[in-house]
Amino acid sequence: MHYISTRGAAPRAKFCDILLAGLAPDGGLYLPEQYPQISATRLGELRAVYRSEGYAALAFEILSLYIDDIPSADLRALCEKTYTEQVFGTREIVPLRRLEDGLWIEALSNGPTLAFKDMAMQLLGNLFEYELGRRGEELNILGATSGDTGSAAEYAMRGKRGIRVFMTSPHGRMSPFQQAQMFSLQDENIHNIAIEGVFDDCQDIVKAVSNDHAFKARYRIGTVNSINWARLLAQVVYYFAGYFQATELVPTLPAAQGSLPPEGAGSTWDGPAANRDSQQVSFTVPSGNFGNVCAGHVARQMGLPIARLVVATNENDVLDEFFRTGVYQVRGAQHTYETSSPSMDISKASNFERFVFDLTGRDGAATRALFEEVARGGRFDLSADARFADAAARFGFVSGKSTHADRLATIRDTWERFGDMVDTHTADGIKVAREQRGDVDVPMIVLETALPIKFEATIIEALGRPPERPAGFEGIEQLPKRVTVLPADVQQVKDYIAAHCA
Numbered sequence: 075m076h077y078i079s080t081r082g083a084a085p086r087a088k089f090c091d092i093l094l095a096g097l098a099p100d101g102g103l104y105l106p107e108q109y110p111q112i113s114a115t116r117l118g119e120l121r122a123v124y125r126s127e128g129y130a131a132l133a134f135e136i137l138s139l140y141i142d143d144i145p146s147a148d149l150r151a152l153c154e155k156t157y158t159e160q161v162f163g164t165r166e167i168v169p170l171r172r173l174e175d176g177l178w179i180e181a182l183s184n185g186p187t188l189a190f191k192d193m194a195m196q197l198l199g200n201l202f203e204y205e206l207g208r209r210g211e212e213l214n215i216l217g218a219t220s221g222d223t224g225s226a227a228e229y230a231m232r233g234k235r236g237i238r239v240f241m242t243s244p245h246g247r248m249s250p251f252q253q254a255q256m257f258s259l260q261d262e263n264i265h266n267i268a269i270e271g272v273f274d275d276c277q278d279i280v281k282a283v284s285n286d287h288a289f290k291a292r293y294r295i296g297t298v299n300s301i302n303w304a305r306l307l308a309q310v311v312y313y314f315a316g317y318f319q320a321t322e323l324v325p326t327l328p329a330a331q332g333s334l335p336p337e338g339a340g341s342t343w344d345g346p347a348a349n350r351d352s353q354q355v356s357f358t359v360p361s362g363n364f365g366n367v368c369a370g371h372v373a374r375q376m377g378l379p380i381a382r383l384v385v386a387t388n389e390n391d392v393l394d395e396f397f398r399t400g401v402y403q404v405r406g407a408q409h410t411y412e413t414s415s416p417s418m419d420i421s422k423a424s425n426f427e428r429f430v431f432d433l434t435g436r437d438g439a440a441t442r443a444l445f446e447e448v449a450r451g452g453r454f455d456l457s458a459d460a461r462f463a464d465a466a467a468r469f470g471f472v473s474g475k476s477t478h479a480d481r482l483a484t485i486r487d488t489w490e491r492f493g494d495m496v497d498t499h500t501a502d503g504i505k506v507a508r509e510q511r512g513d514v515d516v517p518m519i520v521l522e523t524a525l526p527i528k529f530e531a532t533i534i535e536a537l538g539r540p541p542e543r544p545a546g547f548e549g550i551e552q553l554p555k556r557v558t559v560l561p562a563d564v565q566q567v568k569d570y571i572a573a574h575c576a
């Protein structure tokens with residue numbers, strides 16, 4: 075398997091190279107040359123693997139389709155080391171729970187930092203350690219977080235030989251719990267940099283540093299954000315696990331409608347292969363940087379019978395605006411709102427570029443032109459472009475938005491009616507899932523973002539009581555903090571990295 079860049083101007087590369095490289099050298103994001111196709115028969119086999127051997131074995135099967143430069147036995151061992159009941163709390167690793175008829179929540183937040191980011195980050199930590207050990211190299215990870223990626227990355231990289239983490243975050247904009255999870259770490263290889271700006275400033279800095287090829291090579295810069303393909307790949311696995319659980323718990327589901335290849339299309343048809351004679355499920359994904367839902371897009375392209383991929387945003391609704399209107403209009407810092415679902419306070423979703431690449435028929439030049447337009451004027455408009463209609467019709471995307479008032483109402487309702495306490499982002503997902511369910515016979519799975527304790531103040535505002543605090547997190551907000559505040563300035567971040575790599 076080779077990987078290509080969304081901007082079409084980078085040499086093809088193998089998995090382990092792009093794992094360490096992060097961003098492609100032409101400024102684009104890596105994607106596999108083709109999405110491996112899962113037939114209905116193979117889907118049945120994968121179901122049996124998950125049922126009888128568990129999540130780690132399923133992860134190995136999916137990852138093997140994309141990784142051919144790690145020996146199979148080693149890859150299997152890495153999956154087994156990562157996805158254990160001890161780390162993720164249950165045998166299923168991502169158990170599904172029923173909220174109401176046809177509406178399910180997939181639990182993804184039982185890892186070490188209580189957010190779905192652990193699902194991929196724990197694997198990434200092990201992959202980095204393995205590959206760096208094999209090469210005898212070191213890596214300095216530069217990341218950007220709006221709340222959950224940072225702690226997940228830092229916990230995953232703690233104590234890993236040859237790895238330093240430089241994590242930028244928007245100064246004062248994460249919840250107190252999120253800040254404490256990161257800033258209380260005293261490990262020498264962990265560096266927290268609070269940037270005077272919004273998340274988009276942090277992500278711009280990461281991209282600017284990565285695009286300085288001399289600096290990147292000299293300081294061996296890598297990334298753990300979802301611009302790194304390995305993050306997305308690890309996330310693809312839980313779409314399959316969610317699908318298997320939902321279709322087992324609901325035995326009679328309608329077969330996919332209207333998704334067979336057009337007559338005569340033969341092998342050139344590039345729609346999902348296993349949509350033949352299969353049960354369908356939809357997913358709603360609380361979305362900020364578009365990485366999580368982009369993993370769902372990849373799963374769907376592989377043939378997982380997904381009817382709808384519902385993008386749920388908060389008040390920072392750039393993505394919702396695009397899927398409703400075809401206009402992609404990024405916002406400046408002044409119009410990037412600080413909300414009670416802070417991990418989604420993002421106005422420039424970097425992974426959106428991966429979807430646009432597929433939407434343009436994998437045309438690197440067209441993708442580059444569109445994102446150059448964004449860099450110049452802050453927007454592009456596909457409303458009159460026939461390809462925009464494909465976003466829903468061919469790729470299954472629809473969207474919706476949730477506000478602070480919606481969030482409070484959903485948290486309250488979910489607690490009062492079902493005794494289920496959800497975090498603010500998952501509440502956004504539930505609200506939008508109900509609006510965008512489509513065919514009620516198709517189960518809708520909402521992907522859980524985090525545990526409610528990470529957003530205690532909003533839970534108290536909604537319910538008048540605090541959420542449960544998992545063991546090990548007592549009083550973390552009071553621990554001493556280790557963080558450096560810097561302006562949103564690329565050079566100052568580079569200087570900081572250089573000084574701490576000596």
Ligand SMILES: N[C@@H](CCOP(=O)(O)O)C(=O)O
Nearest residue numbers: 219220221222223299300363
């Ligand atoms: N929501 C994220 C922002 C970074 O997203 P990523 O998926 O690209 O790592 C966060 O919580 O930090």
